[in-house]
Amino acid sequence: MKRSKTMELGVGLFMLAGILGLVFLGLRVSGLSLERPASSFELEANFANIGGLKPRARITMAGVTVGRVRSIELDTDWYDAHVVMELDGRLEDTLPEDSTAAILTSGLLGEQYIGLSVGGAPETLGDGDRIRDTQSALVLEELIQQFVSNIAKE
Amino acid sequence: MIERIARLGRWGCDTLESLGDAGIFLAQSMFGKPSAEGMRLWLRQMHFVGVMSLAIVLVSGLFIGMVLALQGYTILVDFGAEDALGQMVALSLLRELAPVVAALLFAGRAGSALTAEIGLMKATEQLTSMEMIGVDPLRRVVAPRLWAGFVALPLLTIGFGVVGVWGGQLVGVQWLGVFEGSYWGNMQASVDFVADVGNGLLKSLVFALVVTWIAVYQGYALVPTSEGISRATTRTVVYASLAVLGLDFILTAVMFGGLS
Amino acid sequence: MFDNYSWESERMSDSPFVTVEGLHYSRGETSIFRGVDMVIPRGKITAIMGPSGTGKTTLLKLIGGQLTPDAGRVCIAGEDVHALSRKALFKLRRRMGMLFQSGALFSDLDVYENVAFPLRVHTDLPESMIRDLVLLKLQAVGLRGARKLTPAELSGGMARRVALARAIALDPELILYDEPFVGQDPISMGVLVQLIRRLNDALGLTAVVVSHDIKETLSIADYVYVISDGQVMARGAPSELDVDRDPRVRQFIHGEADGPVPFHYPARDFYADLLGEGELR
Numbered sequence: 120m121k122r123s124k125t126m127e128l129g130v131g132l133f134m135l136a137g138i139l140g141l142v143f144l145g146l147r148v149s150g151l152s153l154e155r156p157a158s159s160f161e162l163e164a165n166f167a168n169i170g171g172l173k174p175r176a177r178i179t180m181a182g183v184t185v186g187r188v189r190s191i192e193l194d195t196d197w198y199d200a201h202v203v204m205e206l207d208g209r210l211e212d213t214l215p216e217d218s219t220a221a222i223l224t225s226g227l228l229g230e231q232y233i234g235l236s237v238g239g240a241p242e243t244l245g246d247g248d249r250i251r252d253t254q255s256a257l258v259l260e261e262l263i264q265q266f267v268s269n270i271a272k273e
Numbered sequence: 274m275i276e277r278i279a280r281l282g283r284w285g286c287d288t289l290e291s292l293g294d295a296g297i298f299l300a301q302s303m304f305g306k307p308s309a310e311g312m313r314l315w316l317r318q319m320h321f322v323g324v325m326s327l328a329i330v331l332v333s334g335l336f337i338g339m340v341l342a343l344q345g346y347t348i349l350v351d352f353g354a355e356d357a358l359g360q361m362v363a364l365s366l367l368r369e370l371a372p373v374v375a376a377l378l379f380a381g382r383a384g385s386a387l388t389a390e391i392g393l394m395k396a397t398e399q400l401t402s403m404e405m406i407g408v409d410p411l412r413r414v415v416a417p418r419l420w421a422g423f424v425a426l427p428l429l430t431i432g433f434g435v436v437g438v439w440g441g442q443l444v445g446v447q448w449l450g451v452f453e454g455s456y457w458g459n460m461q462a463s464v465d466f467v468a469d470v471g472n473g474l475l476k477s478l479v480f481a482l483v484v485t486w487i488a489v490y491q492g493y494a495l496v497p498t499s500e501g502i503s504r505a506t507t508r509t510v511v512y513a514s515l516a517v518l519g520l521d522f523i524l525t526a527v528m529f530g531g532l533s
Numbered sequence: 534m535f536d537n538y539s540w541e542s543e544r545m546s547d548s549p550f551v552t553v554e555g556l557h558y559s560r561g562e563t564s565i566f567r568g569v570d571m572v573i574p575r576g577k578i579t580a581i582m583g584p585s586g587t588g589k590t591t592l593l594k595l596i597g598g599q600l601t602p603d604a605g606r607v608c609i610a611g612e613d614v615h616a617l618s619r620k621a622l623f624k625l626r627r628r629m630g631m632l633f634q635s636g637a638l639f640s641d642l643d644v645y646e647n648v649a650f651p652l653r654v655h656t657d658l659p660e661s662m663i664r665d666l667v668l669l670k671l672q673a674v675g676l677r678g679a680r681k682l683t684p685a686e687l688s689g690g691m692a693r694r695v696a697l698a699r700a701i702a703l704d705p706e707l708i709l710y711d712e713p714f715v716g717q718d719p720i721s722m723g724v725l726v727q728l729i730r731r732l733n734d735a736l737g738l739t740a741v742v743v744s745h746d747i748k749e750t751l752s753i754a755d756y757v758y759v760i761s762d763g764q765v766m767a768r769g770a771p772s773e774l775d776v777d778r779d780p781r782v783r784q785f786i787h788g789e790a791d792g793p794v795p796f797h798y799p800a801r802d803f804y805a806d807l808l809g810e811g812e813l814r
Contacts, residue, residue: 126316126317126320127316129320129324130316130319130320130323130324133319133320133323133324133327133425133428134319134424134428136428136432137427137428137429137431137432140428140431140432140434140435141431141470143435144367144431144434144435144438144466144470145466145470147438147457147461148363148367148434148438148460148461148464148470149460149461149464149465149466149469149470150460150461150462150464151466173462173463175462175465176462177458177461177462184458225356225455225458225459230356230357230360230458230459230462230463232462393640394639394640397635397637397640398633398634398635398637399637399638399639399640401594401599401633401637402631402633402637402696403639404599404623404626405597405599405626405629405630405631406626406627406650406651406654406699407623407624407626407627407651407654407655408623408654409619409623
C-alpha cells in the first residue's frame with residue numbers, strides 16, 4: 120500500500136487541531152490557568168452572606184481580575200461563610216492590612232464576584248492572612264423587604 | 274389477537290437476536306492485536322471519516338454559535354443580563370449542541386459513507402474474497418473504521434465547540450456590543466472544565482461508538498444488492514440519529530439532571 | 534514428517550483431495566442440497582455443472598467454509614473444514630485460492646497491490662521478492678503492463694485475470710473457480726479457458742470449476758459432476774456425459790430448450806388463463 124504523505128499530514132494536523140481546541144476550551148472557556156502554581160498566594164475572608172458566589176468566581180481590583188475564589192465553606196464557629204481566595208503572587212505583601220472585600224454583582228442578574236478595595240494601613244497582607252473588613256452580597260429579596268418596610272413606616 | 278401477540282414476540286426475539294449479533298460483531302472487531310499495518314489502515318480511515326468531515330462540522334459550529342448569540346442576546350437583553358451571553362453560549366454548546374449536532378452531522382456525512390462503502394465491498398464479494406485469502410474482514414476492514422470513528426468524532430466535537438464559542442463572540446461582542454471582558458469572564462466563571470467540557474466529551478465518545486458501530490454493522494450485515502445498500506444507508510442515518518438523541522437524554526439526565 | 538508428506542502426495546496424485554459426504558444444506562425453508570456426495574481428485578480439473586439456481590456457488594462456499602452445512606462433511610486434504618476453529622480455517626484457506634464471479638478485486642488498491650495483498654498478509658518477504666513474485670504472476674495472466682491501473686479501469690475479462698493472478702499468488706494447492714466464463718466475450722473466454730488449463734498443467738494444482746458454460750467447461754475438465762434438484766444427477770468424464778442416456782442430462786448437455794426441465798414456469802392451463810376464467814390477473 121502506498122503511503123500518502125499528504126494524508127498523514129492531514130490526519131496529524133487534524134489531531135493536533137483537536138488537542139489545541141481542547142486546550143482552548145480549558146484555558147479560555149473554562150478559565151483554567153496554567154501559571155497558577157507558579158505564583159499565587161491565599162487570603163481568607165468571612166462573609167455574613169455570600170449570596171450566589173461560587174468557587175472559581177473572579178476576584179477583581181479596580182475591575183481587573185487578580186484572582187479566583189478557591190473554596191467556600193461554612194465557618195461553624197461564627198456561622199458565616201469562610202471564603203478562601205487565591206490571588207496573583209505579585210500582590211503578596213503589597214495589599215494594606217485594612218483592605219476590604221465586597222461581594223458584587225455584575226449587572227442585575229449577572230455573576231457574583233469579589234471586589235477588593237485598598238485601604239491605607241502600613242502593614243500588608245501575606246499568604247494565609249485574613250481580610251477583616253468584608254461586605255456581604257446584596258440579596259435582592261432583603262433589599263425589597265427593607266424598601267417596602269421603609270415605605271410602610273413613612 | 275393471539276396472532277398479534279405472537280408477532281410481537283417474534284419481533285422481540287428478532288430484535289434481540291440482531292442486537293446480540295451486533296454486539297458480538299463489535300467485540301470481535303474492536304479488540305485485537307494492534308499492528309503497524311492496522312495503524313496505517315486506521316490513519317487512512319481517520320482521513321476519510323475525520324478530516325473529510327471537518328469542513329461541514331466547523332461551518333455548522335460557526336453558524337450555530339452565531340445563532341445562539343443572536344437568539345440569546347434578544348432574550349437576555351430584556352432582563353438586562355446580556356453580560357451572561359458568554360455563559361449561555363458556552364454552556365449550551367459544550368453540554369448539548371456540540372456533542373449532539375456534531376454526532377448527527379457525522380452520522381450523515383461519515384456514517385452513511387461507511388455503510389455504503391462496506392456494503393459495496395460486500396456486494397462485489399470483496400469481503401468474501403478477503404476471507405478466502407485468509408484475512409479476517411472484521412479485523413482488516415471493520416476495525417480500522419470503528420476506531421477511526423471513535424477517535425474522530427470527539428475531535429470534531431471539540432472543533433465544533435471552539436468554533437461555536439468564537440462565532441458567538443463574533444456576533445455578541447463584535448456586532449451586538451456585549452462587553453468583551455464580561456463575555457469571557459462570565460463564561461470562565463460558570464464553565465467547569467470537568468463538569469461541562471469533560472461531560473460533553475464523554476457524551477461525544479458514547480455517540481462516536483454508537484454511530485460508527487451502527488454504520489459499519491449496517492454495511493456488514495446488509496443484503497448485497499443495490500437496493501439493499503441504499504436501504505442500509507438510510508437505516509444508518511435514521512438509527513444513528515435516533516440513538517444519538519435518545520442517548521443524549523439519558524446521559525443528560527444522569528450527568529446534569531441530579532439523578533445520582 | 535514433511536518429507537513423508539511430500540512423498541505421499543507424490544504417490545497419491547490420483548487420490549481425492551476434497552471429499553464431500555452426505556451434504557445437506559437449506560436456506561430458510563428451501564432445501565438446496567439433499568445429500569450430495571463428491572470426490573475431487575488431486576491435480577485434476579473437476580467441473581461442477583448444472584442449471585442456474587441449483588446452488589453451485591453455494592457449494593463452493595460450503596467447500597471454502599464460508600457456509601456451514603446442516604448435515605454432512607467436507608474434507609480438504611483430510612481436514613474436516615467445518616470442525617476447524619476459526620484460526621485453523623483461515624490457515625487452511627491459505628492453501629486455497631478462489632476466483633469469484635465478479636473478480637472481487639479490492640477497489641482501494643491498484644492491480645499490483647491486489648496481487649501483492651496475499652503475499653504481504655501471509656509472508657514476511659522483502660519488498661524486492663514480492664515485486665518479483667507479483668510480476669511473475671501478472672506475466673502469467675498477460676497483464677504485467679496493467680499493474681498501475683485501478684480495478685475500475687479494467688474490463689471484466691481483465692479484472693478476472695487479475696483476480697486469477699491474485700488467487701495463485703500464494704501457489705495454492707486447490708483453486709476454486711466460480712463461473713469463470715460468465716459474461717465474457719469469445720476472446721477473453723478463450724484466454725481464460727487456456728489459462729485455467731495451463732495453470733493446472735504447469736503447477737499441478739487441483740481445480741474445481743463451477744459453470745454452466747458447457748462447451749468451454751467440457752473442453753478443459755477431467756471429470757464432471759452435474760447437479761440438479763439438490764443432488765448429483767450425473768458424473769463422469771466429459772466423453773461419458775456426452776453419450777449419457779438420462780434425458781435430464783441430455784437436455785442440459787445439449788442445451789435443449791424444453792425437456793424434463795420444463796420451459797414454462799408452473800402455471801395453469803394457458804387456454805383457460807387467456808379466457809380469464811375466475812380471476813382478472
